[in-house]
Amino acid sequence: MSYRNFFVKIIRFGLVACTLFINNRLPAENLKACPKNYSPPSFEIDKNQGIIINVRKGLVDAYNNDSLREHLELLKLNAVEEYSRLIGTEITSMPTEYGGTRYTEKFNTSWDFMKKSIASMEEISVCVKEYIKKDEIIFSAIWTPKSTAVVQEIIKLENAWNELKELKKEDPNFNYKDLVKKYPNIFDTDDPNIILEAIDYWKKYRRF
Numbered sequence: 668m669s670y671r672n673f674f675v676k677i678i679r680f681g682l683v684a685c686t687l688f689i690n691n692r693l694p695a696e697n698l699k700a701c702p703k704n705y706s707p708p709s710f711e712i713d714k715n716q717g718i719i720i721n722v723r724k725g726l727v728d729a730y731n732n733d734s735l736r737e738h739l740e741l742l743k744l745n746a747v748e749e750y751s752r753l754i755g756t757e758i759t760s761m762p763t764e765y766g767g768t769r770y771t772e773k774f775n776t777s778w779d780f781m782k783k784s785i786a787s788m789e790e791i792s793v794c795v796k797e798y799i800k801k802d803e804i805i806f807s808a809i810w811t812p813k814s815t816a817v818v819q820e821i822i823k824l825e826n827a828w829n830e831l832k833e834l835k836k837e838d839p840n841f842n843y844k845d846l847v848k849k850y851p852n853i854f855d856t857d858d859p860n861i862i863l864e865a866i867d868y869w870k871k872y873r874r875f
Contacts, residue, residue: 698729698730698735700795700796701794701805702794707807709721710753716809716811717810717814717815718750718809718810719791719807720749720753720808720809721807722745722806723803723804724745724803725801726738726801726802726804727800729804738804739793739806742804743788743806743808746788746806747781747785748776751776755775756772756773757773758770758772758773759771782822783815783818786821787810787811787815788808788810788814789808789811789814790806790807791807791808792805792806793806823859824857824858824859824862827859828862830862830866834869838873840874845874846875848875849865850875
């Protein structure tokens with residue numbers, strides 16, 4: 668299995684606060700006008716295709732806005748946030764002193780979840796609906812079962828390698844030469860289970 672595209676995504680989206688593009692400003696000519704009467708729902712769910720999130724942002728003169736890139740990056744993060752809301756939101760309520768009700772929304776915003784969600788997000792489209800006073804940018808992304816599963820496997824692989832490196836630091840008797848004798852193809856594998864098996868073997872016997 669090739670994970671190259673997903674590794675690229677993880678590197679690109681490594682820090683949420685950073686830009687998701689390597690250029691300083693997304694050229695406005697890369698933005699296309701939305702099809703006539705285009706107005707997708709906030710989300711679409713298909714058990715085979717996955718979950719599609721469509722988010723919007725109003726922006727004055729979008730094609731000539733100096734902060735266009737930053738608005739687009741935040742819009743993408745909004746899509747990830749809406750995805751988190753959709754798949755697992757807890758809503759609680761409590762009365763206020765004024766006789767009304769305060770609702771509290773709780774959903775997963777942990778870095779572990781955000782990292783997986785950003786890496787598995789597949790962009791579908793971004794377009795602009797032009798209006799007289801304020802334009803509207805519509806960004807669409809999909810989370811498919813395949814992309815989600817592959818990202819989870821990649822992260823499992825990275826965590827396994829990190830744990831193996833920690834064993835080397837913690838135990839002077841651990842050495843890669845003996846490891847390779849026991850698991851000849853371990854440094855060529857994309858299967859985290861092989862690495863985890865080696866880790867468990869060492870923890871149990873303290874030798875290979």
